[in-house]
Structures are given as C-alpha cells and as structure tokens.
Amino acid sequence: MKKFSQLAIPYIVWMVLMLVLPVALIAMYSVTTHGNSIISFSFTLEHYKKFFTDSDFLLVLGRSLMIALKTTIICLLLGYPAAYFIARSSEKVQNLLIMAITIPTWINMLVRTYAWIGLLSDGGIVQQILKLLGLGEVELLYTEGAVLLGMVYNFIPFMILQINSALCKMDASLLEAAADLGASKAETFKKVTFPLSLPGVINGITLVFLPAVSSFFIPKLLGGGQYFLIGNLIENQFITAGEWNFGSAISMIMAASMMLMMMLVKKIEVRNNGGKEEV
Amino acid sequence: MKQDKRMFGKILMGLLIVFFYAPIIYMIVFSFNEGKSLTHFSGFSLKWYQHMLESRDMMESLYTTFSIAILSTLISTVVGTITAIGLSKSKKVVRDVVEQVNNLPIMNPEIVTAIGFMLFFITFRVEKGYITMLLAHIAFCIPYVILSVMPKVRSLDPNLADAAMDLGATPMQALIKVIVPQITPGIVSGALIAFTMSVDDFIISYFVTGQGVKNLSIMVYTMSKRVNPSINAVSTLVVAIITVALLAINLIPAFVAKQQEKGRGNGSKPLLFAVAGVLVVISTIGFALHGGLKGSEKPYQGQTLRIYSPGEYMGENIIPAFEEMTGARVVLELFDSNEQMYIKVANGESYDILIPSDYMIERLIQEELLQKLDQSQIINMDFINEEVKNLSYDPGNEYSVPYFWGSVGIIYDTTKVTREELEKDGYNIFLNPKYKGDIYLYDSERDSFMMALKALGYSMNTEKEEELQKAYEWFETCVTTMEPEIVTDEIIDNMAQGRKALGIVYSGDAAYIMSENEDMGYFEPLEGTNNWCDAMVIPANAENVELAQEFMNYLCSYEAAYDNSDFVGYTSPNEEVMDDLYGEGGTYEGINAYIPRSGYEMDESFVFNERTRKIISNLWSKVKIVASNVN
C-alpha cells in the first residue's frame, strides 16, 4: 500500500508552503526591525517590548480576552440547556431544530451582523420593544452590549452544535445504568451526563472563544470606531499604520495568549475527569 | 417537574430561534422598503433591488463570493480527500505531524492566518487579487475537509483496497470504485463545511485581496458606514440562493429516490445538483457582467482603467458614462485613508489613477512613485479654479489634476449649539462638558491632530515633539471626559439625522449633511483649519497612462465635474460648476460649507514629513486605544 501513501505528498508540500511558511513569516516580522522585505534582516525585540511596556496595549488585550470570556459564558449558559433540550427531543424534532440552527450560519456572517445595525439603531425595532416594556430609551448601537450581542449571535450555534453532538453520542445505557444504581434524574445529570458532555463543552468553548478574541468586524460594525479590540489593533497596524513588524508581534502575542487559555481549559477538563490514570 | 423543564426548554428554544432569525427577517423586510431609513418601513418598493442590479460592485461581489466558494470547495474537497486517504496509509509520525500542522488555520485566530497569507503573498511578490483570494480559501478549506474525511477513512476496513486490487482493480480504480463510495458521507460533509467557510469568510479575504476584487463580506464591510438598503437587497438575494441550494440538497435525494425506486441511490448526486444549480446562477451573473460590455468599436474598447479612490467619493454616473464614452472597463478600488493607500502603492500594487490628498501627493512625488503628466493631453485643465492650481505640494501641476477641495470644520446642530459658543471656544468646544456624549470625532490621524494643534495655538505642520505630545494630551482629556464617538463616514448619515450636537467633518460632507438637514450648520474655527485639496495622479507603474489621462480630462469637463460634485457634495475644482451648484437653484444653494474659506491667514495646508507622520500615527492609535479602554 506504499502507493497510496504517496497521495499525501503534494499536500504536504502545499501545507509547508501555505500554512507553515506564513506563520514563520509572521514570527520573523515580529522580531525584525523595519523594512517589509526578507533581504534586510536585523533582529530586535523592541516590538514585544513596546507592547508589554505600555499599559494601554495590555489593557486592549485584557479587554479583548474579557469580552471573549463574557461571550463564551453567555453562549455556554444559553447553549447548554438548548443543546440538552434538542438532544432529548424526538429524532424528527431534533433534525428540525439542528437545521434551524444551522441554516443561519450558512448565510454570510457580515451580512447577518450588518442586519443588527438596523435592528439596534436609534428608533429601531429592538429599542421600541424595550420602550414598550417600560425600559425607557436605551442606547443600544455602538455599546459594549451590542458587541457582546453580535458575538453571541455569531458564535452560539457552534456551542449548541458541539454540545448537542456530545450529548447525542452518549450511550443511552449509561443513563439507564446510573438510574439502575439509584441515581435520580438530577444526580444522573450531575454525575454522568454533564461530565460526559465536557468534551463537547470544551470544543464549543474553543469554537466560541477563539474567534471572539480576534474578531474585528463585529466590534467595528456594532461597537463603533472607538470600540477597539486586539483584532482592530492588528488590523490598524497592517492596513492604516503600516507597522507590520509591530502588528506581527501583536499577532504572535495574541496567538500565544490564546493557546495558553486553551491549554488552561483543557487542564480543567482533565482534572474534571477525576483521577483517571492514563495507561 | 418534568413538564416544567420541557417548558423552560421550549421557551428558551423559541427565543433562540427568534434571535437567530430576527435579523434575517428584518433584512428581507427592509430590502423592500420604499425609504432609505433602516428603522421605519415606509412602503413597498423594489427600488433597492434595481439599485443592486445596476451596481456592478454588488453584482461582482456576488459573483466573486460564489465563484470562489464553488472553486475552493471543489478543489479542497478533491485534494483533502486524496490527502486523507494518503495519510491513512502513511507512517504514524507523518500523519501526526500533518494533522498538527493542519490544525493551524483551525486553531489559530483567523486574523493571524490572514496576516500570514498576506505576508506570504507580498514576500513572494504574488500580485494580490482573485487568484490570491482563491488560493487562500483553498488553503483554509482543505484542513476542514481532511478533518471530516479522516475519521471515515480510519474506520474503513484496511483490506478493502487490497481486496479490490486482488480482484484486478488498479489502485486508481480501487480508490474511485471502492474507497470513495465508502467515505462519501465524510466527503459531502467536508465539502459543505468548506463551502460555508468560504461563503462566510471575511477576515482572510480582506487581507489577501487586491485589484478591487471584493467578495460579499468585503463589500458589506466597506459599505456599512453609510446607510445603504441595497445591502439588504443583496443579502436577501444571498439568503434566497442559499435557501434554494439547501432545499435542493435536502429534497433532491428524496425526489431522485422516488424517481428510480429500484436504482441504488448515489450520495454525491444531490450535491452535484446543488453545485450545478449554483454554477448556473453564477455563470449567468458572470455572463451578464462581462458579456454585456461587448459592443460597437470605441477608442479604448477592451482596455481596463484601474482607479484607487477614497470611499464614497465619486458620482454614481461618472464611471458608467466614462465607460460608455470610451468602451473601456473601469475597476474601482476604495481606500479608507491615504495611509492605507500608500501602503499598497508602496508595495508595488499597480493602479492607473490614484486620488490622494495634497500631502500624500507630495510624499509620492518625493518617493518617485508618480509620473509626470503630459500637460498637452489635459486640455480641460483650463476650467480649473486658479485657487487650487499650483499649490505647494505640486507647483505647476506637473503630476496632479485637482479632484475636490475643501476645508475641515465643525458640523453642529443649530438647535443645540449657538454660533457664539463656537466662535468663543473654537475647537475647544470638544472639551466642553455641556456636550459630553454628544460629539463625533473623525478617525483621521492628520485631520484630528490638526484640530488639536490648532486648538492649542500651534501650527498643524509643527515638528516639535512636545507640541505633538500636548496635542495628544488634549485628546486624552477629550476621550476620557467627553465620551466621543470616533467615526468615519458614519458621521454623514448620523448628523443628517441629527443624532449628535457636534462633529468634525470635511466641508464636502458638511455640504451634503446640510442639504439633507436644515438645522445643521458648518463652522470653520478662527484658530484656522486645513485647506486641503485631493487630486488625481498617475503612479509610476501605471499600465494604461493614456486612458488615465483621458479620465482626468473627462473629470475636468463641466458635465462630469457637475455630476460628481452634485452627487458627493464636495467642492468642485471646476469654477463654473462650483458657482452653479452654490448659486440660485443649485443643489447647495446658500450652503456655506460648499464654498470653503480661502485666503485666511491662520489656515494651512499639510506638508509631508515622515518623522512627524509616524509620531502622529502612533499617537492617534493610542488615542483610539485610550478611548476604547475608557468603556
């Protein structure tokens, strides 16, 4: 079967070219002084120093992580019960609901986010509903709330689908076994269902948290020009300021800090798995 | 108890469904709105659809989105499947490494992947455009295909291929006749994911595109600053296309099964149908876009003119009229700021005409990125106002032909702010607590710093670092105490609707706002302002100089200049046009913003200085960061 293994070779070449090299380029730009070319090359850490010695930059990173965290928590709190509800429905209803959740994700994210501008703007439908509910005239667009809403809107389907698939994958006999051993519904959920759905939860968190940290069009569209997250900072460095080296350094820092966060989450998962000894 | 829980679930599910579909339904409803408002439905109309169909920008973005999605889906599905099969037979080390690297674009923040691609294309001097976008899409789609095909390949009986070859099949036949049918579900779901990812993508496309190639996301992103219900129309069209495709995928299998009950179902067929369907739609659009241009012989038939211009800066009839006249095809690419344009031009991207501002032209001349004009060719230069000729950035107009000119000033709501206050405070009115939360700043580093420097009584061309630092501090006070919104073109529609009391704008935008809303006034502070001029120039690496000059010539003509200025609101360099539009019966009759102040001693023009530019650029970034950190 040696022949088949050669089928992977073209892609491996392409992968090195299109996936590895670009990342290497970012890393290289982040530690070189000016000049947008690889010919003049001189090593420096000034870009990293610039980022880490300025509290404003750090604050932007902190805020980006914070809003991503908030997004993730909201998605989890809303998404878990929803996924649970779907998983416990009849197969027909299940398929229907999954369809209902998937269809919007087929439609371009920007298009859907753009629609929220109209819904949230002054005098828009949402504001009028809130007014009818006696909440007064609340400013909605260009607030952190709007950004949070945009992120939850765009990313919650991933959370629901991931958790749902973990719940569906679970062997029904495990629940019967728990009941057989005397666990009530609530106890079964706490001791069996939830721990076993954790991989889905972790996947969901990854799929929500990662894009939420780096998103820059949601804050720009719904948060307004002064709503600046780490993604906007990077965009700004590349598109307007032309500081590619600094931009690359920020990208590296962001990627690293996210990887760190994900490792932390994975660790929590392992710990939750309770004294399981790997053989 | 059990009932209660189901109830809770049902309500939650219902609310979520409403949440998911509200924006989509809103979009569809408002695409049929008679008026321009995004909040009030004033009657049924199809005019935004007409507008959309007439906008080549929008139709091209649709074409780009779907043609890229289909091509990248096809290619990545084939490559991904073959690779997954190959990997399953590879050594474990190879497989593990490839799987790890494969996860890069999935696990990395999208913006990092995007920047990586951009640096890659620039480093290897690949001209950015359709091809780079396609390559990038293929690159980020393949990992998803592999990820969804791999488990299916793994669960295959490892002897299947051997059995097929034992029975006389060649490896290729074994692949196509035995392995592929077994993993079809994985391939189909991989293809669907790839298609969605591609249609959905914004960030990567945004960084790797060039030559004016836009997909839907980029189009929405660049147009979203102004109120434009055509976006709703185009979105509705996308919803329709996707819905039809989804229905086809879900219904055709059932239909086919009914048609040939005994025939064995083929899993890939529905997808093929769907792809074929979308292909037909795409090629129709493509044909309409390209085929429609073939006509009788004209002087520049078949040639292309590539213009790089600021957004919302050209009358809507200018390009169609010019194309009609010359037979050439115009590709218009838009930039947000002179700095953004500079980066692209300096990186060697090629255009025939740029429309930068004065100081940027000075910089481009200094860096020898422009070419001299053949003065004899531009006969209409004579119509140009003497005030905007021979300015310091280009004495003798050797390189440039003025496009628009104007000043920077304060737009204010006359029902909230009095002229006396403005005259008293000048730019410092932006520090007046009375207007806290009621002001707009404009997201432009040089014009914002102009305002702060002038407010502090300095020259806007100062090279003194402590003065620039003072200006930064002025802003720091402003953004930490005044809750300003920092905007770009959003200010136009928002001020026209009277959303805030004060804002910094260009005179031309002010003219448009005032023509829309009578309560608005324009004030040029006594501390002085920026007298600016934007002009058309031809870059050194332009490919079609002759056509570029033809375009310049055309824009100097009365008809074109009138149309242009009338639509956009900026002051025309054509003196006759300016007088007519300002004068009785003109669109901007009596609107002071249309006639910028000239000859005032405190006013200045920008002088390019790389060192101060950098300082200002950094400081302005900081201002924005500080502003956002206040929230």
Added chain:
Amino acid sequence: MEKKKLIEFRNIVKNFDGNFVLKGVNLDIYEKEFVTLLGPSGCGKTTLLRILGGFLDADEGSVMFDGEEISNKPPYERELNTVFQKYALFPHLSVFENIAFGLRIKKMSSDVIEQKVMKMLKLIGLEGYENKNVTHMSGGQQQRVAIARALVNEPKVLLLDEPLAALDLKLRKEMQYELKRIQQEVGITFIFVTHDQEEALTMSDKIVVMKGGEIQQVGTPEEIYNEPANSYVANFIGESNIIPGIMLEDYKVQFDDIVFDCVDFGFKKDEKVDVVIRPEDIDIVEVSQGKMTGEVLSVLFKGVHYEIMVETVPGTTVTVNMHVIRNTDVTSEDGKEKISANDFYVDIEDVAKLDDKEIIALSNAQAWNPETDELTSISKIEYELQEELGTYPVIFYAPGGTSIEKKIFVVNQRFVKNEKANEAVMAFNFFITVDEIKESKALDTDIKTWANAQGWKLSDENQSVDISVDYEFDPENINVGIYKVTFSTTGREFKIHTTDYSKEGEEVGLTFFPEDIHVMSKVVYE
C-alpha cells in the same frame, strides 16, 4: 426445600409500534435462583428484563417484587441492579469510582465505601485495579467491573443482559464459571438473558425458553434437554432429528411407516405429533439388527465423535435427456464476431412468464469476439411465442449484426410428485454443446440451470426444495450423444453422533431405545 417466590410476572404485554414483543407472559422467579431467559433475538427476553429493571413500562400486566407491585417505581427505587449488554461503564470515572457510584448516590461515608468497593474488587479478582481507566481495560475486566458495580449495592436480584456476548469464546467459558461462582457466593437471584443454549445449560438452575413473545417451556436444564415441550425447543436446545409422526395409542408411535415402542402417553388416538430423537441416542448396527435401515450419505469427523448422516427414505427423483450436440456457432463475415445459442424446452405454463433475459439464459446464448475472447452482450432477440404446444423459432443478434436462429419447444412437462415426502420435482430435456460442458466451471449448478430443474413443497408451491444432480458421463471426455441426468431431492435423513466409523455409501441399520423417542405435540406455526 420450599423456596420463596421473589418475582412474579403477571400477563405482561408489550408492543412497539403495533409489533407485539410480549404476548402475555406469566413467570415466577424464586430466591437464590440462577434463571436464564433463552431465545433467539427478537423473542422478547431482553424486553422482559428491561421491564423488570424499570427501563420500560409494560402495556398490560403487573410485576410483583417480594409481594409488592413495582410497575410504577422508577429504576432507581427498585431493589435490583443490572449488568448491561455492553457494560455501560462510565468512561469518565475510574474503576473505583464506577463501583462506588451507587454507594455515593446513597451518600455512604467514604470509609464504608472504600471498604465495600475493596471487598468487591476482591470478589471479582481485580484487586489493585481501582485507579485504572475503565476504557483501557479488556472486555473481561470491564465485565467484572460491571458486575461489581451492580453487586456492591447488595441487590436482591441481579439482571444480566447478554453480558458475555461481546467476549471471545475462551473468555466466555471462563466467565460462565466465574458468574456461577459469584452467584453461589453472594447467594442472590440472577436473571440472565442469552441466546446461547450452551451457556444456558451450563449455568442455570432454571431455563425459560422464549419465542415470539411467548414462553415455550420452563424447566431445569435436564428437563429442557431431555423432555423438550415441542420441536421448537428441541431444535433450539442441542441438535435433534425431528420427524413428523402419528401417536397410534399410548406407548406406540408411528413414523416413516414403521411403528415403534415408546414411553410417551396421554395423546389422542392417531394424533399427529413430532418425534424427537437426539443424534447421540441413535446407534449404527448391522442392517439385520436395525429398527430402520438406510444408506450412509456423509461422515464428518467432529473431534470426540463422528457426525454421520443416514438416509432412511430416498428422495424424489426425475431423469431427463441431455442432448449433447456439435457446436453451432455463427461467425460474422469479417470473422470478428461469433454468436452461439441452443434449442430449449419450456413448460407451457411458463410461456407467459418468459422475457428476453430468461430466453437468453435458457438458450445459453452468447456473443463474443474470437480474437480477444471478450464476451459482448446479446443486442437483440426476435421470437414469436404462443401459449400452445409446438415449436417456435427464436433469433439472437450480436451487436455487430451476426445472428443465429434456434428453436423453442413448448411442451407440457410432467413433474414427479411424492405425496409422502410432500414434494415434487421437475426438469426438462435440454440441448448443450460439448464445449459448453467442458468450459463449465460449476457443472452441477449449470446443468440445473440448463435443465431448468426445480423442486418444491406440495403444500406450498413457493417453498423450494433443494435438489441434487447425478449423472454417469465423464464431462472431460464427453462426445455428441444423448445422456441421462437425474435430479433428486433428499429423503429422510438422520443425524447420528457416534464414536464408531462407517463408510459413505454403506447400508446400515439404526437402532435406539424406546425411552430415546420423545413425542411432542405439534407446534402450531402462525
């Protein structure tokens, strides 16, 4: 010793989507019993178990546990525990935590839990495994953990749902003893579901044989084996020869036209019955000493014994003529195409059912390229057939236009009926070329096709009967001519397990004792 009744099923009915899985089951289970529910898949045994476990509700009937109706109790309130088919161990918990699960739910103190779990680990022989990840254990180990997890709760009854199905043969045998040992040690009732009769015979105190949602027989393993209640049970438990017979009077049964003494009584006079004789109860003796005689058909060596098939009553036979003819290939003018076909016979009743495909098959029509020997398809055939006796022409065309004309003989074919064996066979004379015989790779099957030979039950025409082919020519050296071919069904065969060798084709006598004959009522098949 009078045992106490622990569980009573009263008229349990259950249907899934209109499919009756349990049709009114009544069953009593006593304390300290090892009870096996035995039956093929779909017989309702697992459903019955799940109703007892509380995972399913019966549509009708009641379940009494220790004198108390428990139909409405949720699983977690029942004093019984289950070992699931695929164990259902919690993958996120260690061995220890899996076993401790039920105790933790009962909020026992941790030192008590520790003590109990350790005791259990000892019982199942997995000491030292408490911190292992259950997903990394072998099937047998997982099995033991599942048992321990259930037993640690000290249930009165342990339910086991095909727990050994996933294990390999050797491990399964080991676990059978292990389970029996554990049951005897803890001294509680085990209810064990299986479809493996050997497993049931080995382990049980009591076997419940089920079929189609009904209980067929309840009894000890010996009772079930030796006195099966009907032919279904006889067939399912061990191997049997089952012969239809007539009970002439008490202690007298007749089958295959011979009257035998037996020990059975209480049937109606001349009642139709099934007679079971176990293979190991029959002895092969000299023809003169046999109660029956027959011919040895096959001898298979099975290790401890031979399995010998003896035919006591011959089957139904029919003999036809095989006309071996010269090749009649037609070659196209350019020599690039050849076509061949044969005349054939067809029954007048089958004429209406004939179509192109069938005619091509019956005539054995073929077209090919003589240079490459590659077969091409028959592109077209032309024929006129009527449902009348006679001879009709048929023309076959190859793709290149080459054609061959052949005849179809429509005849009124007789078939051979054998009322006693309830079967009939039929075959046609046929035409075939020398080459076709020589090239045949599976001649017996091909001859059946060429002769269109069929066998069926007289009672049901759609139920086919296997037929075998017999001929005396040598296919390697056959010439043009007419040959006899005989088709026959198998007659009455007895399966005999014996340690004595017999030769195939030998005439032998069979003998058995009256007590080896088990007479049973006929099962009424729905």
